Amino acid sequence: xxxxxxxxxxxxxxxxxxxxxxxxxxxxxxxxxxxxxxxxxxxxxxxxxxxxxxxxxxxxxxxxxxxxxxxxxxxxxxxxxxxxxxxxxxxxxxxxxxxxxxxxxxxxxxxxxxxxxxxxxxxxxxxxx
Numbered sequence: 001x002x003x004x005x006x007x008x009x010x011x012x013x014x015x016x017x018x019x020x021x022x023x024x025x026x027x028x029x030x031x032x033x034x035x036x037x038x039x040x041x042x043x044x045x046x047x048x049x050x051x052x053x054x055x056x057x058x059x060x061x062x063x064x065x066x067x068x069x070x071x072x073x074x075x076x077x078x079x080x081x082x083x084x085x086x087x088x089x090x091x092x093x094x095x096x097x098x099x100x101x102x103x104x105x106x107x108x109x110x111x112x113x114x115x116x117x118x119x120x121x122x123x124x125x126x127x128x129x
Contacts, residue, residue, distance in 0.1 A: 003065070003101030005058040008039040044101060047084060053077035059095075061085040063103055066095040 015022035017032040024032050045051075047059040047066070055074040058067045066084035068077040076082045076094030084095040 003044040003060060003063075004041045005044055005065070005067075005098075006039050007042045007056060007058075008037050009056075010035050010037050012036075049080035049083065058098060059084065060101055063101045065098040065101055066091075067098040069094055069096055 012033045013036050015032050015034045017024045017028050017030060022032050022034050042058075044058050044060045044065055047061050053059070053068045053074070054077070055068055055070045057077065058065055060066070061084055064085055068074045073094055079094070082091045082094040084091045084097075
C-alpha cells in the first residue's frame with residue numbers, strides 16, 4: 001500500500017468585486033481578491049534533515065506519520081533537533097503524530113532501515129490462569 005496525504009495550499013486570486021463569490025467588505029469597485037484553496041495528493045516522504053518543511057507537510061519516520069504544525073510552531077520543523085519521533089520529545093513542539101502508513105510494498109522499494117534491530121520482539125504467551 002502507498003502512503004499519501006492531501007497537501008492543501010491557499011492562494012489569493014483576483015475576482016470581480018460585484019460577483020457573489022467575491023468578498024468585498026469595503027465596497028470596492030475594483031481590486032478585489034479571494035482566497036482559493038488548492039489540494040493535491042502527495043506521497044509521504046521519509047523525514048530528511050536537509051529538506052525545507054512548511055505548515056501542513058507530512059513526513060514519515062518508519063511507518064509513523066507526522067504533520068508539521070502551524071505558525072509559529074512549524075518554524076521548528078526545519079530544525080533537526082526537532083526531528084519527529086526522537087526520544088527526548090521536543091519534536092512535539094513542531095510536529096503532530098498523524099497516524100501510521102500502511103505496511104507492505106511501497107512504490108519505490110527501499111532497503112530495510114538499520115533501526116529495526118532496536119525493536120525487540122514482543123511475544124507474550126497467553127496467560128492460562
